[in-house]
Amino acid sequence: xxxxxxxxxxxxxxxxxxxxxxxxxxxxxxxxxxxxxxxxxxxxxxxxxxxxxxxxxxxxxxxxxxxxxxxxxxxxxxxxxxxxxxxxxxxxxxxxxxxxxxxxxxxxxxxxxxxxxxxxxxxxxxxxxxxxxxxxxxxxxxxxxxxxxxxxxxxxxxxxxxxxxxxxxxxxxxxxxxxxxxxxxxxxxxxxxxxxxxxxxxxxxxxxxxxxxxxxxxxxxxxxxxxxxxxxxxxxxxxxxxxxxxx
Numbered sequence: 001x002x003x004x005x006x007x008x009x010x011x012x013x014x015x016x017x018x019x020x021x022x023x024x025x026x027x028x029x030x031x032x033x034x035x036x037x038x039x040x041x042x043x044x045x046x047x048x049x050x051x052x053x054x055x056x057x058x059x060x061x062x063x064x065x066x067x068x069x070x071x072x073x074x075x076x077x078x079x080x081x082x083x084x085x086x087x088x089x090x091x092x093x094x095x096x097x098x099x100x101x102x103x104x105x106x107x108x109x110x111x112x113x114x115x116x117x118x119x120x121x122x123x124x125x126x127x128x129x130x131x132x133x134x135x136x137x138x139x140x141x142x143x144x145x146x147x148x149x150x151x152x153x154x155x156x157x158x159x160x161x162x163x164x165x166x167x168x169x170x171x172x173x174x175x176x177x178x179x180x181x182x183x184x185x186x187x188x189x190x191x192x193x194x195x196x197x198x199x200x201x202x203x204x205x206x207x208x209x210x211x212x213x214x215x216x217x218x219x220x221x222x223x224x225x226x227x228x229x230x231x232x233x234x235x236x237x238x239x240x241x242x243x244x245x246x247x
Contacts, residue, residue, distance in 0.1 A: 005033035015062040027063030035128035064214035075208040108167035185242040190230040
């Protein structure tokens with residue numbers, strides 16, 4: 001049986017107590033609590049994230065295995081490389097970081113995860129992550145803009161030298177993939193070697209993400225999350241060089 005979190009404590013049960021693969025909710029660890037920044041930081045530092053639907057209490061997850069994208073393994077297809085090259089060279093194309101987190105979250109909320117109906121990015125969750133961004137600059141959005149229009153993007157959490165991807169959206173073809181490529185550039189520049197993708201999807205697997213056992217994932221977090229976090233998340237056109245897309 002999963003544990004109900006105490007309101008006056010930010011501690012989580014050990015992730016080894018999460019429900020196993022043969023249960024109805026593999027990876028479910030705990031329920032209850034709230035989305036205060038201190039609780040969110042404690043959760044992510046230990047490989048735990050909230051994911052629940054309308055009318056449910058906060059549900060906290062630690063799946064095993066864990067889907068991750070090691071930034072060295074990012075594999076844009078030939079067609080995506082051509083798209084990135086065109087995007088990088090066009091004056092009306094721009095990558096912005098944190099210019100409109102709220103808009104990115106709303107757009108992600110309207111684009112459910114692969115194979116799921118409805119959204120888990122509830123208004124209360126959007127408000128909580130925006131509050132966390134204000135207090136600690138822990139939440140970032142990477143945004144694809146074309147001629148002044150937001151056409152794709154993603155948002156996630158940065159703790160130390162770890163980035164935890166939350167959700168992506170696109171309004172034009174490859175809008176989200178361009179943002180992901182830009183995130184990979186930023187991560188490589190800042191020495192962030194892993195991006196947490198939470199759950200396995202064909203889309204992420206096609207770009208180089210793969211599953212790792214929870215134990216290995218948590219061992220990486222134990223080192224990466226305690227390093228100094230990057231302080232400058234601006235994206236400059238020269239940062240595309242980290243992918244060598246202009247060659």
